[in-house]
Amino acid sequence: xxxxxxxxxxxxxxxxxxxxxxxxxxxxxxxxxxxxxxxxxxxxxxxxxxxxxxxxxxxxxxxxxxxxxxxxxxxxxxxxxxxxxxxxxxxxxxxxxxxxxxxxxxxxxxxxxxxxxxxxxxxxxxxxxxxxxxxxxxxxxxxxxxxxxxxxxxxxxxxxxxxxxxxxxxxxxxxxxxxxxxxxxxxxxxxxxxxxxxxxxxxxxxxxxxxxxxxxxxxxxxxxxxxxxxxxxxxxxxxxxxxxxxxxxxxxxxxxxxxxxxxxxxxxxxxxxxxxxxxxxxxxxxxxxxxxxxxxxxxxxxxxxxxxxxxxxxxxxxxxxxxxxxxxxxxxxxxxxxxxxxxxxxxxxxxxxxxxxxxxxxxxxxxxxxxxxxxxxxxxxxxxxxxxxxxxxxxxxxxxxxxxxxxxxxxxxxxxxxxxxxxxxxxxxxxxxxxxxxxxxxxxxxxxxxxxxxxxxxxxxxxxxxxxxxxxxxxxxxxxxx
Amino acid sequence: xxxxxxxxxxxxxxxxxxxxxxxxxxxxxxxxxxxxxxxxxxxxxxxxxxxxxxxxxxxxxxxxxxxxxxxxxxxxxxxxxxxxxxxxxxxxxxxxxxxxxxxxxxxxxxxxxxxxxxxxxxxxxxxxxxxxxxxxxxxxxxxxxxxxxxxxxxxxxxxxxxxxxxxxxxxxxxxxxxxxxxxxxxxxxxxxxxxxxxxxxxxxxxxxxxxxxxxxxxxxxxxxxxxxxxxxxxxxxxxxxxxxxxxxxxxxxxxxxxxxxxxxxxxxxxxxxxxxxxxxxxxxxxxxxxxxxxxxxxxxxxxxxxxxxxxxxxxxxxxxxxxxxxxxxxxxxxxxxxxxxxxxxxxxxxxxxxxxxxxxxxxxxxxxxxxxxxxxxxxxxxxxxxxxxxxxxxxxxxxxxxxxxxxxxxxxxxxxxxxxxxxxxxxxxxxxxxxxx
Numbered sequence: 001x002x003x004x005x006x007x008x009x010x011x012x013x014x015x016x017x018x019x020x021x022x023x024x025x026x027x028x029x030x031x032x033x034x035x036x037x038x039x040x041x042x043x044x045x046x047x048x049x050x051x052x053x054x055x056x057x058x059x060x061x062x063x064x065x066x067x068x069x070x071x072x073x074x075x076x077x078x079x080x081x082x083x084x085x086x087x088x089x090x091x092x093x094x095x096x097x098x099x100x101x102x103x104x105x106x107x108x109x110x111x112x113x114x115x116x117x118x119x120x121x122x123x124x125x126x127x128x129x130x131x132x133x134x135x136x137x138x139x140x141x142x143x144x145x146x147x148x149x150x151x152x153x154x155x156x157x158x159x160x161x162x163x164x165x166x167x168x169x170x171x172x173x174x175x176x177x178x179x180x181x182x183x184x185x186x187x188x189x190x191x192x193x194x195x196x197x198x199x200x201x202x203x204x205x206x207x208x209x210x211x212x213x214x215x216x217x218x219x220x221x222x223x224x225x226x227x228x229x230x231x232x233x234x235x236x237x238x239x240x241x242x243x244x245x246x247x248x249x250x251x252x253x254x255x256x257x258x259x260x261x262x263x264x265x266x267x268x269x270x271x272x273x274x275x276x277x278x279x280x281x282x283x284x285x286x287x288x289x290x291x292x293x294x295x296x297x298x299x300x301x302x303x304x305x306x307x308x309x310x311x312x313x314x315x316x317x318x319x320x321x322x323x324x325x326x327x328x329x330x331x332x333x334x335x336x337x338x339x340x341x342x343x344x345x346x347x348x349x350x351x352x353x354x355x356x357x358x359x360x361x362x363x364x365x366x367x368x369x370x371x372x373x374x375x376x377x378x379x380x381x382x383x384x385x386x387x388x389x390x391x392x393x394x395x396x397x398x399x400x401x402x403x404x405x406x407x408x409x410x411x412x413x414x415x416x417x418x419x420x421x422x423x424x425x426x427x428x429x430x431x432x433x434x435x436x437x438x439x440x441x442x443x444x445x446x447x448x449x450x451x452x453x454x455x456x457x458x459x460x461x462x463x464x465x466x467x468x469x470x471x472x473x474x475x476x477x478x479x480x481x482x
Numbered sequence: 483x484x485x486x487x488x489x490x491x492x493x494x495x496x497x498x499x500x501x502x503x504x505x506x507x508x509x510x511x512x513x514x515x516x517x518x519x520x521x522x523x524x525x526x527x528x529x530x531x532x533x534x535x536x537x538x539x540x541x542x543x544x545x546x547x548x549x550x551x552x553x554x555x556x557x558x559x560x561x562x563x564x565x566x567x568x569x570x571x572x573x574x575x576x577x578x579x580x581x582x583x584x585x586x587x588x589x590x591x592x593x594x595x596x597x598x599x600x601x602x603x604x605x606x607x608x609x610x611x612x613x614x615x616x617x618x619x620x621x622x623x624x625x626x627x628x629x630x631x632x633x634x635x636x637x638x639x640x641x642x643x644x645x646x647x648x649x650x651x652x653x654x655x656x657x658x659x660x661x662x663x664x665x666x667x668x669x670x671x672x673x674x675x676x677x678x679x680x681x682x683x684x685x686x687x688x689x690x691x692x693x694x695x696x697x698x699x700x701x702x703x704x705x706x707x708x709x710x711x712x713x714x715x716x717x718x719x720x721x722x723x724x725x726x727x728x729x730x731x732x733x734x735x736x737x738x739x740x741x742x743x744x745x746x747x748x749x750x751x752x753x754x755x756x757x758x759x760x761x762x763x764x765x766x767x768x769x770x771x772x773x774x775x776x777x778x779x780x781x782x783x784x785x786x787x788x789x790x791x792x793x794x795x796x797x798x799x800x801x802x803x804x805x806x807x808x809x810x811x812x813x814x815x816x817x818x819x820x821x822x823x824x825x826x827x828x829x830x831x832x833x834x835x836x837x838x839x840x841x842x843x844x845x846x847x848x849x850x851x852x853x854x855x856x857x858x859x860x861x862x863x864x865x866x867x868x869x870x871x872x873x874x875x876x877x878x879x880x881x882x883x884x885x886x887x888x889x890x891x892x893x894x895x896x897x898x899x900x901x902x903x904x905x906x907x908x909x910x911x912x913x914x915x916x917x918x919x
Contacts (some may be wrong), residue, residue, distance in 0.1 A: 414834055425853060477660075
């Protein structure tokens with residue numbers, strides 16, 4: 001139980017990360033065409049195959065139309081009215097050798113966000129890759145990771161230093177033709193993180209990427225690729241924030257995970273992009289494609305997400321269970337308030353024998369928001385004895401919001417066992433009364449109950465994240481209750 | 483839009499001519515509008531979210547004709563549907579057969595007429611019933627049915643009438659006419675505080691005849707009335723059946739419905755219910771079986787518009803061979819509909835490795851003080867139960883049959899009338915449990 005004292009409550013009201021850093025940056029002109037893509041590839045000094053990949057994706061993207069099936073309403077994005085590259089100026093001439101060469105304003109920004117990058121202050125036990133608009137600013141703890149053979153760096157660095165690895169895996173899980181936003185991302189992706197965990201290594205640190213959008217009129221298109229070789233283990237965290245602005249900004253990322261035999265990848269996200277104001281003005285459009293491939297036998301991929309930001313969320317972290325005995329997990333808490341709209345869920349594609357998946361989704365909608373769970377469980381004909389358990393619970397806070405559930409279940413094998421459960425309810429008046437009669441105020445009681453409602457998911461998060469997630473929900477729900 | 487093989491234009495002109503005698507202006511307009519709707523929309527493709535799992539290409543690629551009235555028919559195979567205690571209406575190849583029907587001696591307060599006549603006499607009630615349903619709920623197949631509106635019955639139960647005897651509608655397909663298409667349309671109107679039980683059966687015991695049966699039933703239940711509505715679909719193994727049942731419920735009305743689907747090659751049942759008054763109860767239960775290459779699709783939709791209504795759904799599917807079932811259940815709870823209690827469960831039992839079950843239960847909720855749950859399961863026979871029976875000396879196939887029976891019985895028991903339950907159980911055995919796989 002966490003009780004916030006009044007002072008910090010006031011300070012935290014609203015969006016804490018909504019500031020803009022005053023950093024000179026190099027940006028591309030608005031618009032999207034093959035020249036922009038060529039220029040982007042040139043500025044990043046990319047190998048030839050990447051440019052080809054980008055162009056192929058771009059040509060395919062032009063043939064696609066924006067999907068309209070999600071249960072969200074928003075103004076269409078004008079893709080020609082965006083800038084596809086924005087990087088802090090100091091970075092563009094030559095990559096800084098050490099943190100001393102990085103613009104202090106940038107370091108200050110991350111410090112303000114609670115992610116100190118400098119040697120003395122940086123977080124112990126967590127290696128951070130900090131991505132600012134279109135480029136990665138710094139990656140901490142690299143030396144220590146290198147000792148274990150773990151590669152953890154920005155995607156651009158990986159393209160320079162490990163092109164063969166990137167070439168082998170990029171697009172293998174999310175092909176450029178996958179969907180509208182994945183195609184767009186494949187054409188214009190800028191930076192992101194790359195991790196490679198060699199055979200038999202348990203990654204000694206938590207790996208983490210912090211995404212920050214700062215420039216206006218830009219979109220952020222990052223790409224993350226994590227490869228876990230046989231018998232390895234990695235836990236990866238992702239966090240994101242953006243300034244408060246009146247216009248909407250687009251964030252279209254692609255995340256690909258590959259797990260070989262006996263490997264395990266744990267991917268946790270705390271998403272707190274700016275969600276727009278009470279009127280629903282501004283905020284980030286979060287259109288993300290995340291997919292993991294359990295390629296090897298007994299591999300395991302687990303997605304945990306706390307979605308508390310973005311004005312529109314369109315996100316379905318999925319697992320393709322190809323290896324026999326592989327396991328896929330999805331734990332999600334999605335909170336919407338004000339006029340936020342979220343359409344999120346997962347896909348579990350069972351291909352291998354004895355594959356197992358678990359889906360636990362908790363949706364909380366408050367104020368005038370709309371929160372939808374959309375998920376697919378597909379048991380393919382060869383998935384002998386596949387097993388799935390799904391549970392989607394929704395909680396409504398207030399009578400102007402909505403909660404929807406759209407599960408798709410496709411079973412093509414009779415030895416499979418698939419269960420789906422969903423419920424919708426509101427905070428029980430009895431429970432509230434009980435807590436209040438014990439002297440707890442309304443808000444503390446609600447936060448305790450919400451915390452309990454989400455417990456199953458929070459316990460999957462790494463400790464620091466879990467604490468942060470609880471605080472985040474408390475902050476978001478403030479003023480929605482009562 | 484896929485190409486249309488049947489010459490629907492020609493058929494539409496013919497149907498217009500046939501019904502011209504009883505045609506009224508409003509109906510002619512309704513028919514024309516719906517035909518235009520069908521022309522514009524064409525048959526849905528799998529890209530349409532509502533038809534994601536059901537491809538109607540086999541219907542749109544086939545060619546069908548309107549049926550003709552048969553002079554002589556042999557109903558010896560359908561004796562089990564003849565019971566003198568029931569009000570009986572027989573449709574033979576889609577056309578009402580006065581000879582085999584008993585709608586002359588009706589209990590007081592109950593009026594049953596061929597739709598053709600009712601359109602002339604009771605046009606206002608029919609219009610009122612049809613207008614309860616929003617135009618958005620219309621689709622290609624409701625459009626098609628309405629465009630060809632002709633055969634069917636109009637049942638009106640006056641206020642405060644308790645119609646004790648079962649109203650039995652039987653649609654028999656003889657197989658004597660090849661490749662026919664029929665568009666039966668029934669309109670039911672229950673006055674305030676009345677009560678009635680209706681069973682609608684579509685059956686062909688000529689297992690190989692091909693026809694396209696696009697049926698539709700519109701029901702309006704006034705305040706405090708109670709309706710039992712059961713539907714059995716036991717079409718021929720080569721038949722296409724698309725049915726749309728729309729039910730409109732007013733304050734404190736009570737509905738118990740059951741949909742049994744055992745026949746047909748490609749079947750789609752749409753059941754949509756609007757709860758437009760507080761305190762309604764709606765029970766929607768269903769059982770479907772799929773063997774050979776049968777494709778059975780059940781779509782339900784319950785629209786909770788007013789507070790304090792209850793809806794309760796249990797749909798079960800039994801699958802064998804290359805059978806495939808689809809279930810899509812939607813529950814909408816509008817903002818005003820506080821204190822709604824909606825429950826939905828879909829369970830599927832796969833008896834063969836090639837069977838496929840797709841299920842999509844969905845909830846859209848805009849009110850906060852509600853209790854809504856849904857669940858879906860797909861699984862196989864419990865091995866321990868099977869082992870137990872086998873260890874008692876019961877052969878495996880018999881044991882499987884017994885357990886399938888048990889699985890089905892659970893939902894059959896929700897039919898409140900014993901006579902109907904027995905008849906449905908009989909169809910289940912005939913078409914699935916006792917038939918060779």
